[in-house]
Each structure stands twice: as C-alpha cells, then as structure tokens.
Amino acid sequence: MHKSGLVELDAVLAVARRRSFRAAALDLDMAASAVSQAIAGLERRLGSRLFHRTTRSVALTEAGRHFVQQIQPAVRQIRQAFIDTESRHQAPSGTLRINSSLGAALMAFQPILLEYLSRYPDMHLDIVTEGRKLDIVAEGYDAGLRDSASVPQDMIRVAIDHEIPMVVVASPTYLHAHGRPLAPEQLSTHNCIRARMPDGAPSAWDFCKDGRAYRLEVPGRLTLDTPILMREAARAGMGLAQLARAHVADDLASGRLVAVLHDQVPAYPGLSLYYPGHRHVPAGLRALVELIHERRGTNDSRPAAGDKSRPASD
Incomplete structure (x- = not known):
C-alpha cells in the first residue's frame, strides 16, 4: 500500500499499530530504514515528535496519539478510493x-x-x-x-x-435402543460423540436454560476432530452428536438423523x-x-x- 502516495501516513499508522518499526516495515513491504526515514521526515515538517523511541520499545507521544486519531479515518477513506478505482479496471484473476x-x-x-x-x-x-x-x-x-x-x-x-444454529442429533436406531434425552443432564447415561479441541482435549457441549448459557462435560467413547466424521458416527448409531445444523440439514430432512433437546441448544x-x-x-x-x-x-x-x-x- 505504500505505493499509493500515502507513504508517511501509512508508516505512522503501521508503527502505531505494531509498536515496532521492523514489524511495521514487514506489514508495508518496506525496509525498516525507509519507514524510519519517512516518519522522521514527517516529524521534521510537523515540528513535533510523534513517537518515543528506545532500544526496547516504541510508543506514541501525546501529539502522536492526537495525530493518529485524526488521520486514521481519512487514510482509510483514501485507501478505499484507490482500491475501488483500481478494482473497476481489474477483472479478478x-x-x-x-x-x-x-x-x-x-x-x-x-x-x-x-x-x-x-x-x-x-x-x-x-x-x-x-x-x-x-x-x-x-x-x-x-x-x-x-x-x-x-x-x-x-x-x-x-x-x-x-x-450458526446448533443441534444435538442421533440416529433413530440409537434413540430406539437408548431412549431420547429430555434434558441435557440426562446425557450422563448416553454415549456422546465429542469434538476435539485444537489443544487435543474433548470439547464440552453448550446448552441454555431460562436465558442462561452453560457448558456441560458429556461422556463418550468416541472423540473426533471433524464434523464430517461426527455426522457419519451419528448416522451409524454410535451416539449423540452436537453439530452445526448446516452439517446435518439433509439428514434431518430425510430422517436419517433426529434432533433432540430442541429448545436447549444455543446458536454460535x-x-x-x-x-x-x-x-x-x-x-x-x-x-x-x-x-x-x-x-x-x-x-x-x-x-x-x-x-x-x-x-x-x-
């Protein structure tokens, strides 16, 4: 973006955001020395220092804070004008x-x-x-x-x-064999197909009651890391699964899966x-x-x- 004619202002905003000349230079695809020179030149013309600089940190001065607050909306509008004008002449490829x-x-x-x-x-x-x-x-x-x-x-x-509307679902076969839970607390006697968090731990399930949201640890022999596998396991009668409705809409419409606990599952x-x-x-x-x-x-x-x-x- 530094080629747009806003070199100095882009540099000020990037350093203010990142609190680092080196990180700002990476964002702007510029050399760190060029960012430093651009800001130094602007400070000379303004007759005011915009940043406190030490070997360990960079922070806005009081004048710098006021300057950033004033230029930020204007720079955003100017940048958008450049983008809009360029986009009109560019077929996406x-x-x-x-x-x-x-x-x-x-x-x-x-x-x-x-x-x-x-x-x-x-x-x-x-x-x-x-x-x-x-x-x-x-x-x-x-x-x-x-x-x-x-x-x-x-x-x-x-x-x-x-x-994202969520649902708790199971196959008709599973519900016939194990019964339909009428409250989240009854899940303690069921087999629940759990989702794995990015850190590897099974995710708790989310519910709501009387306008209050809460999380519930549910038991289960199967923990999976994709909604596709969770849906397939539910179809196969392996237990109950809490999934986004979009992942199981066709199954609900065809009757392959049945939703339970309708009014107690929140949206994400x-x-x-x-x-x-x-x-x-x-x-x-x-x-x-x-x-x-x-x-x-x-x-x-x-x-x-x-x-x-x-x-x-x-």
Missing part, C-alpha cells in the same frame, strides 16, 4: 489463498465459494483447512474463514451469517471472512467480499471484536 477451519469451509463451500468460482472463471481458490489458529499474514494467506468470535481483533471482518457466532485492513485488497478478494455482501444484502465489513471462540462448529 489469479489465486486467492484462504485459511479456514474445516467446519467453516464446509458451511461456506456450497453457498459462496462454488458460486465465486462460477462467477469468476479466471480465479483460483487455494483453501487450507486446519484447527489451529494462525497469523494469516505471516503464513502467506490472503484471508481467513472462521466463526466470528475467533477472528483476530486487528482484522477486517466480513460477516457471512449472523449465527456466525461465520466471517477476515483479512488485514492495512494492506491493499486485491481484486479477487474484493470480489469475494462483494459476493458475501450481495448474498446477505448488506455492507457489513467492520473491524473484528474480541470474544471467546466456540469450537463445536469447526
């Missing part, structure tokens, strides 16, 4: 690399990603699914796809869905595409963002808000 949890990729694949490939024949999608959360910039990805609560706070978040935060807002947004990524907006009939792109992630939808 090339490769878009996306990192995603498997559950998020499954839920977004049919309604969004396949439509994207159909609409833009010159685009290639390279999607890597994994449970661990990583720095998409450091790992060379253009964007990430996760539940909204898992999106890092320094990213631009584009909401795909408001929420919806899916979001996310990407770094301080970098140039390529035409291919912008086209995907516009497709998401079109599908939702909104223009909901915003900085991510911090929250605890919910692993069961992954």
Whole structure:
C-alpha cells in the first residue's frame, strides 16, 4: 500500500499499530530504514515528535496519539478510493489463498465459494483447512474463514451469517435402543460423540436454560476432530452428536438423523471472512467480499471484536 502516495501516513499508522518499526516495515513491504526515514521526515515538517523511541520499545507521544486519531479515518477513506478505482479496471484473476477451519469451509463451500468460482472463471481458490489458529499474514494467506468470535481483533471482518444454529442429533436406531434425552443432564447415561479441541482435549457441549448459557462435560467413547466424521458416527448409531445444523440439514430432512433437546441448544457466532485492513485488497478478494455482501444484502465489513471462540462448529 505504500505505493499509493500515502507513504508517511501509512508508516505512522503501521508503527502505531505494531509498536515496532521492523514489524511495521514487514506489514508495508518496506525496509525498516525507509519507514524510519519517512516518519522522521514527517516529524521534521510537523515540528513535533510523534513517537518515543528506545532500544526496547516504541510508543506514541501525546501529539502522536492526537495525530493518529485524526488521520486514521481519512487514510482509510483514501485507501478505499484507490482500491475501488483500481478494482473497476481489474477483472479478478489469479489465486486467492484462504485459511479456514474445516467446519467453516464446509458451511461456506456450497453457498459462496462454488458460486465465486462460477462467477469468476479466471480465479483460483487455494483453501487450507486446519484447527489451529494462525497469523494469516505471516503464513502467506490472503484471508481467513472462521466463526466470528475467533477472528483476530486487528482484522477486517466480513460477516457471512449472523449465527450458526446448533443441534444435538442421533440416529433413530440409537434413540430406539437408548431412549431420547429430555434434558441435557440426562446425557450422563448416553454415549456422546465429542469434538476435539485444537489443544487435543474433548470439547464440552453448550446448552441454555431460562436465558442462561452453560457448558456441560458429556461422556463418550468416541472423540473426533471433524464434523464430517461426527455426522457419519451419528448416522451409524454410535451416539449423540452436537453439530452445526448446516452439517446435518439433509439428514434431518430425510430422517436419517433426529434432533433432540430442541429448545436447549444455543446458536454460535456466525461465520466471517477476515483479512488485514492495512494492506491493499486485491481484486479477487474484493470480489469475494462483494459476493458475501450481495448474498446477505448488506455492507457489513467492520473491524473484528474480541470474544471467546466456540469450537463445536469447526
């Protein structure tokens, strides 16, 4: 983005965000010395120091804080104007690399990603699914796809869905043999197919009662790390599973699986595409963002808000 004519202002915002000249230089694809020179030149013209610098830390001065607060919205608007103008003359082409949890990729694949490939024949999608959360910039990805609560706070978040409805399901055969639980506490006598957290531990199940959310450790002989395997195990009568409704919608419609505890299973935060807002947004990524907006009939792109992630939808 430093080629946009906003070299000095981009440098100030990057250093203020990262609190490091070296890290800011990596974000801007510039040499650290060039970032330092750009800021020093601006400080000379302003007649005011913007940063306190020591060998160990970088921090905004009082004048620097005021300066950043004032220029940030304007720089964002100018950057967007550059992107919008460039995008009008660029047909999306090339490769878009996306990192995603498997559950998020499954839920977004049919309604969004396949439509994207159909609409833009010159685009290639390279999607890597994994449970661990990583720095998409450091790992060379253009964007990430996760539940909204898992999106890092320094990213631009584009909401795909408001929420992810969850269900507890089992096969008719299992329910006939073991009975239908009427309350979450009755799961203690059932076999539950549990999801594995990224750290390797089985995930507790989430429930709600009288408007209060709570988590319940459930017993089970089978712990799996993908919703596809959990669905297959439930189909085979191995026990109850808590899954995103999107993963089992066809099974519920056909009767292969039956939902239980209907009014006691909460929804999870919806899916979001996310990407770094301080970098140039390529035409291919912008086209995907516009497709998401079109599908939702909104223009909901915003900085991510911090929250605890919910692993069961992954």
